[in-house]
Amino acid sequence: MSTTSAVPSIDFPGARDAVRDLRSSRIREVANEGLGKENVLPFWFGESDRVTPQFIRDAACEALSSGATFYTHNLGIAPLRDAIARHVSALHGPTDVNHVAVTSAGVNALMLAAQLIVGTGDHVVAITPLWPNLVEIPKILGAHVETVSLEYGATGWRLNMEKLLEALTPATKLLVVNSPNNPSGWVMSRDEQKTVLEHCRRHGIWILADEVYERLYYGDDRPDACAPSFLDIASRDERVVCANSFSKSWLMTGWRLGWLVVPATLMDDLGKLIEYNTSCAPSFVQHAGIAALNDGGSTTRQFVRDLRTSRDYLVRSLETLPGVSVTSPPGAMYLFFSLPGAADSLALCKSLVREVGLGLAPGSAFGPEGEGYVRWCYACDVARIDAGLARLRMFLEGRQLG
Numbered sequence: 001m002s003t004t005s006a007v008p009s010i011d012f013p014g015a016r017d018a019v020r021d022l023r024s025s026r027i028r029e030v031a032n033e034g035l036g037k038e039n040v041l042p043f044w045f046g047e048s049d050r051v052t053p054q055f056i057r058d059a060a061c062e063a064l065s066s067g068a069t070f071y072t073h074n075l076g077i078a079p080l081r082d083a084i085a086r087h088v089s090a091l092h093g094p095t096d097v098n099h100v101a102v103t104s105a106g107v108n109a110l111m112l113a114a115q116l117i118v119g120t121g122d123h124v125v126a127i128t129p130l131w132p133n134l135v136e137i138p139k140i141l142g143a144h145v146e147t148v149s150l151e152y153g154a155t156g157w158r159l160n161m162e163k164l165l166e167a168l169t170p171a172t173k174l175l176v177v178n179s180p181n182n183p184s185g186w187v188m189s190r191d192e193q194k195t196v197l198e199h200c201r202r203h204g205i206w207i208l209a210d211e212v213y214e215r216l217y218y219g220d221d222r223p224d225a226c227a228p229s230f231l232d233i234a235s236r237d238e239r240v241v242c243a244n245s246f247s248k249s250w251l252m253t254g255w256r257l258g259w260l261v262v263p264a265t266l267m268d269d270l271g272k273l274i275e276y277n278t279s280c281a282p283s284f285v286q287h288a289g290i291a292a293l294n295d296g297g298s299t300t301r302q303f304v305r306d307l308r309t310s311r312d313y314l315v316r317s318l319e320t321l322p323g324v325s326v327t328s329p330p331g332a333m334y335l336f337f338s339l340p341g342a343a344d345s346l347a348l349c350k351s352l353v354r355e356v357g358l359g360l361a362p363g364s365a366f367g368p369e370g371e372g373y374v375r376w377c378y379a380c381d382v383a384r385i386d387a388g389l390a391r392l393r394m395f396l397e398g399r400q401l402g
Contacts, residue, residue: 022136026346026365033353041388042359044349046131046182046334047253048379052288053299056250059291063284072280074271076102076259080286083293084259091214092231098264099236101271102286104278106212106245106258111137112273113241114174116266117206118143122173127159129336129363129370131182134210138174149369150186156327157186157336165199174206180213180227183366183375184336185329187219190228197234206239212258215249215300218308219330223301227331237263248333249300250292257281257289307333310378310385317389321396333379336363340396342372349374355398356391 014020027044034040051057075081081100088095103109110133118124120142126135128147138145148164150157168175175196179188188196200207209230217227234240245258262270274280292299311328314335318326326337341348345362352358363373378385 018139018142022139023132025132027361029346030349030353030359030362033350034357034359037353037357040353040357040359041384041391043377043380043388044359044361044375046377046379047247048251048303048333049381049384050251050303050379052251052255053296055295056252056288056291060255060284060288063287068283068287070283072283072286074101074274074280075267076100076281077283077286080290080293083290087293088231088261091226092229095231095236095261096264098267099261101260101262101267101274102281102289103243103258103260103274104281105256106210106243106247107133108256108278109243109245109258109260110134110208110210111140112270112277113208113243113260113262114138114141114143115273115277116241116262116270117174117208123169123171124174124176125164125167125172126176127164127178127181129181129183129366129373130176130178131210132365132367134176134178135367138176143173147367147369149367150181150184152373154327156329157181157184159186159188159192161192161195164196168196168199168203168205170203172203172205174208175200176208176210177230178210178212180217180329180331182213182332183334183361183363183370183373185332185334187217187227187329187331190232193228193230194233197230197240200239204239206241207234209240209242211242212245212248213332214244216304216307216333217331218304218311224297225304231261236261237265239263241266246289246292249303250296251299251303252288252292255285255288257285306381307379310380310382311335313382314376314378314385314389317385321393323396333377335376335378336366336370336373337376338372339374341399342374345371345374352392352395356395358388358391358395 085097122143124138124145214227242261246252315328323340349362361375363370
């Protein structure tokens with residue numbers, strides 16, 4: 001007689017609900033379609049195709065050779081914090097080093113800022129369409145995120161201020177603003193910032209300003225133009241936290257180095273959070289950041305000039321394609337435009353990769369408000385853009401013939 005007992009069912013452990021409910025990256029999903037395939041032109045990620053300038057790489061190599069391989073202060077090495085404070089002061093007015101913290105990338109800065117401010121059950125408002133990390137980060141912490149969408153028209157993407165202010169109630173803990181905006185290139189005007197800041201002051205609402213693209217701004221012809229910033233109009237000790245990064249303006253996406261400007265009253269707690277997240281940014285990478293800030297002005301200026309050229313060329317070219325609606329954005333390094341077939345932008349972008357080897361980001365990756373659009377990162381030379389345009393024309397012509 002068999003004595004074998006029934007095997008009990010096993011309830012395998014899983015992540016907590018807030019994590020399981022996070023959106024997966026649809027940009028990565030499209031990119032996966034092109035993995036292992038030759039001759040794919042990728043415009044899906046938000047980075048330039050240029051390597052980091054030699055003088056920045058040299059600074060890191062010199063620091064490594066000198067033994068900069070140890071832990072640093074949680075808030076960053078003093079020379080880098082000083083350099084950031086000088087940089088922010090030159091752009092936005094006096095900023096003391098005691099308001100500056102170095103982070104392990106811009107996205108780490110955003111996570112740390114959220115951890116400082118929001119928790120379970122808090123109400124967060126975000127202006128969308130938006131890089132998905134900014135919407136999902138508060139959800140990891142148990143917060144509820146309400147979105148207020150920009151509106152697209154003949155002149156591009158615009159903010160409906162009435163809708164935003166209606167969403168910002170006394171129960172709101174945090175407003176998330178990314179300007180210049182990824183993916184749309186929208187820039188919040190100075191008057192809009194003043195209105196929002198005054199409203200948030202009145203109701204005790206924190207503002208998290210992601211200003212990673214502030215130097216990638218075309219609304220001002222000055223060589224060192226900078227997009228309007230909340231740091232221009234807010235004191236350093238009120239409820240405004242500003243996140244920035246070395247990734248875009250200094251071509252340092254892979255270095256993972258950023259910073260935060262926060263009220264001095266948050267610095268001790270921010271130091272604790274950095275300790276429990278990453279402890280510190282790598283020392284030799286921080287030395288590369290010093291070189292970027294001290295000697296990288298011409299690099300940024302040339303990059304912005306080249307971006308403007310690429311943007312203008314891509315806009316003019318897309319305007320000639322039937323069914324495409326595109327406007328020229330005032331900031332960032334993306335075009336966010338409508339394309340025939342983009343009602344299901346994820347499926348469309350996968351088809352572009354499979355059929356013609358063109359990699360664009362689906363609008364739905366930036367929230368439901370982005371459905372119907374695709375994002376093209378134009379941080380490359382005109383020849384590469386031209387090759388991408390030829391593939392897009394081929395794809396659209398094939399669809400018409402079909």
